[in-house]
Amino acid sequence: MVEVLKRVETGIEGLDALLRGGLVAGASYVVQGPPGAGKTILANQLACGHVRNGGRVLVATLLSESHERLFQCLSTLEFFDPALVGDQIQFVSAFDTLEQEGLDAVVRLMRQEISRQQASLLIVDGLLNARIRAETTLDTKKFISELQGHAAFAGCTVLLLTSSRLQEGSPEHTMVDGVIELGETLVGSRAVRTIQLRKTRGSAALSGLHECQIDSAGLTVFPRLEALYSHPSHLGSETMESISTGSQALDDMLGGGVSVGSTTLIMGPSGIGKTSLGLAFVAAASPVQPAVHFGFYESPTRLRQKASAFGYDFAELERSGALLLSWQPTTEGLLDQVGARLLKQVDSLGAKRVVIDSLGALSRLAFDPARINGFFRALIGELRARDVTMLMTWEVRDLFGAEVSAPSPDLSSIVDNLILTRFVELDSRLRRMLSLLKVRDSDYDPALHELCMGPDGVVVRKAFEGASAVLSGTPTHSEGLTVQR
Numbered sequence: 001m002v003e004v005l006k007r008v009e010t011g012i013e014g015l016d017a018l019l020r021g022g023l024v025a026g027a028s029y030v031v032q033g034p035p036g037a038g039k040t041i042l043a044n045q046l047a048c049g050h051v052r053n054g055g056r057v058l059v060a061t062l063l064s065e066s067h068e069r070l071f072q073c074l075s076t077l078e079f080f081d082p083a084l085v086g087d088q089i090q091f092v093s094a095f096d097t098l099e100q101e102g103l104d105a106v107v108r109l110m111r112q113e114i115s116r117q118q119a120s121l122l123i124v125d126g127l128l129n130a131r132i133r134a135e136t137t138l139d140t141k142k143f144i145s146e147l148q149g150h151a152a153f154a155g156c157t158v159l160l161l162t163s164s165r166l167q168e169g170s171p172e173h174t175m176v177d178g179v180i181e182l183g184e185t186l187v188g189s190r191a192v193r194t195i196q197l198r199k200t201r202g203s204a205a206l207s208g209l210h211e212c213q214i215d216s217a218g219l220t221v222f223p224r225l226e227a228l229y230s231h232p233s234h235l236g237s238e239t240m241e242s243i244s245t246g247s248q249a250l251d252d253m254l255g256g257g258v259s260v261g262s263t264t265l266i267m268g269p270s271g272i273g274k275t276s277l278g279l280a281f282v283a284a285a286s287p288v289q290p291a292v293h294f295g296f297y298e299s300p301t302r303l304r305q306k307a308s309a310f311g312y313d314f315a316e317l318e319r320s321g322a323l324l325l326s327w328q329p330t331t332e333g334l335l336d337q338v339g340a341r342l343l344k345q346v347d348s349l350g351a352k353r354v355v356i357d358s359l360g361a362l363s364r365l366a367f368d369p370a371r372i373n374g375f376f377r378a379l380i381g382e383l384r385a386r387d388v389t390m391l392m393t394w395e396v397r398d399l400f401g402a403e404v405s406a407p408s409p410d411l412s413s414i415v416d417n418l419i420l421t422r423f424v425e426l427d428s429r430l431r432r433m434l435s436l437l438k439v440r441d442s443d444y445d446p447a448l449h450e451l452c453m454g455p456d457g458v459v460v461r462k463a464f465e466g467a468s469a470v471l472s473g474t475p476t477h478s479e480g481l482t483v484q485r
Contacts, residue, residue: 005203008121008157011049012042014212014221014340017228018197020204023178027201028148028158030127030172032165033182038193038214039161040070042182043123045079045218046159050121051088058119058156059091060110062098062126067091079218090117095126098133103143106130111150122151127162127172140171148175177201182212187367192334195221211334222336225382226374232385236261243289243353243389246280249460253436253445258417260352262440263380263390265359265412268421272432273451273458274393276310277419278355279303280458281391283312285322291353292324294342296361300325310457324349328361335365339379346388354383358393359411373410380414416440421451434460 007022016022023029031039047057061067070091074080085091092113094106114122124130124147134140144160151158160176173179179199185192195212197205206228212221242257245264251257258264266274278293285291293303303325307314317323326345328338346354356362363372383390392415412418418438424431432451436444450463 008050008055009053010046011052012045012219012221014210014223015042015195015219017223018195018206018210018221019200020206023157024203025157026152026155027177028144028151028160028175029178029180030160030162030176031180031182032162034165034184035163037182037184038212038219039163039182040125041074041077041214042180042219043125043159043161044074045077047089047121047123048079048081048084051084055088055120056118057089057121057123058110058113058117059089059123059125060094060106060113061091062094062106062124062129064095067093076216077218078216090119095129098129103130103133103139107143107146107150110147114150114154114156119154119156121159122147122156123159123161125161127160128164131162131164131172137171141175144172144175173199178203185367190332190367192367211336213334213337220337222334222340224371224375225336225339226371226378229378229382232381234385236385237387239387244284245277245391246282246284247277247458247460249449250277250434250458253447253449253460254417254439255442255444258389258391259442260389261384261387262416263384263392263414264417264419265415266391266393266419266421267396268393269396269423272421272423273453274395274421275357276306276453276458277451278357278391278393279307279310279312282323282353282355283307283310283314283317283457285317285353287320287322289352290322290324290349291317291355292326292342292345292349292351293355293357294326294328294345295355295357296328296330297357299327309455310453311455312457321349324351330361330364333365335362335367335371335375338362338365339375342379343382346383346386352388354388354390356390356392358395360395376411377414412438431463433463 006025008025009022010016031042033039047059050057071082071085075082090113094109097105097109130143131140134143148158167173178201181196181198183194185194193212193214194209196209197207206223208224208227210221210223212219239260241260243260244251244257266277268274282291282293295303304314314323324345366372380390417440420435420437422433424433434449434451436446447462449460452459452461
């Protein structure tokens with residue numbers, strides 16, 4: 001029988017997912033990173049969460065900074081409760097002891113305080129100072145070993161904080177059970193905080209680099225979606241039912257609508273009507289089959305106004321619980337943060353329809369472009385596992401022209417339905433063209449159609465039957481044929 005290790009939940013959103021349930025109880029961990037990376041915040045946030053789960057914490061500092069200064073900084077964060085200090089969380093300064101009496105005296109002090117406090121979590125801040133004070137590598141190993149021994153005897157989990165980036169062969173790395181590294185990466189003029197589990201002895205974990213952020217709530221970790229959902233969390237249903245796109249003519253082209261759990265990608269230039277098709281799709285939602293419109297360019301207020309012009313009452317749909325309009329400004333944001341937010345909103349509403357407008361804006365949040373395909377596969381797979389039917393948009397650069405470029409390598413193979421929209425000029429008039437390029441496992445109407453929008457909503461109708469070279473953007477009349485107007 002495989003033994004299940006007892007875990008200590010960190011209480012930090014996302015971190016427990018990386019650790020597959022939390023820290024291993026009784027184990028020791030190094031938390032490393034440069035000054036300002038968030039080590040102290042992580043440790044104290046974990047301490048407060050541990051206390052709220054019934055634990056007791058001893059924080060021993062080997063730094064010259066006063067505790068009063070530390071409390072002043074922590075008081076700006078929502079997780080910190082000063083009432084816990086001196087009772088469930090005990091702070092002790094070992095800096096003078098280290099300076100005057102050495103490492104052995106520090107170990108004795110911590111052993112006494114662990115026993116007196118009956119601590120189940122020990123945090124040692126300033127491991128670098130202990131390393132500097134050690135005369136040899138063996139002294140560093142002895143210090144850590146004795147701390148671990150006393151803590152393990154008391155059933156206490158240990159966190160050792162250091163501003164030094166320790167290498168794999170360092171005494172600290174070889175002695176502890178896990179290494180958590182915090183860092184910061186500059187992407188242009190933008191700083192992205194990162195977290196990585198560099199070592200997790202005898203325990204599964206999500207490896208690789210993950211994004212995180214620090215705000216007034218404290219530290220939040222956003223696991224890479226492709227790592228968190230390398231396998232979908234649900235199998236999804238096996239229904240072959242179809243649902244409406246919100247346009248009867250488009251449903252007819254698709255052979256009755258789109259399949260439940262399918263993904264439809266609409267490609268086209270700016271102003272062609274991609275967002276309008278998305279509005280029609282969510283307008284067909286109901287309290288039984290709710291929808292989420294997840295947009296990047298237009299606020300909920302603007303979407304309600306635009307929907308009203310098409311005859312859709314979004315305000316009533318929102319009041320009935322059938323629709324959620326979610327807006328993510330394109331100025332800032334983290335890719336996995338936005339993905340997690342979308343999945344949380346889908347779960348909260350029980351949504352069965354989702355519009356993402358647009359994938360291009362979503363992809364620009366990635367500071368590592370190589371991740372985009374893996375991220376999209378994980379997000380689409382997880383939404384499909386929840387039986388969510390998706391409609392997504394992607395803006396192509398060219399307004400005219402016969403060449404059609406895939407929005408992202410392999411993305412067109414991930415989606416079930418691919419719709420192309422283009423502007424075409426005919427008889428000195430600019431017209432919108434819509435065509436189906438792909439409908440998985442179903443017959444469909446391949447004819448070119450005109451996309452029209454007005455007070456009656458989004459209308460798709462047959463057109464261009466008397467023209468050739470329509471996809472070039474400048475079609476010509478075929479001899480002896482007429483073009484529908």
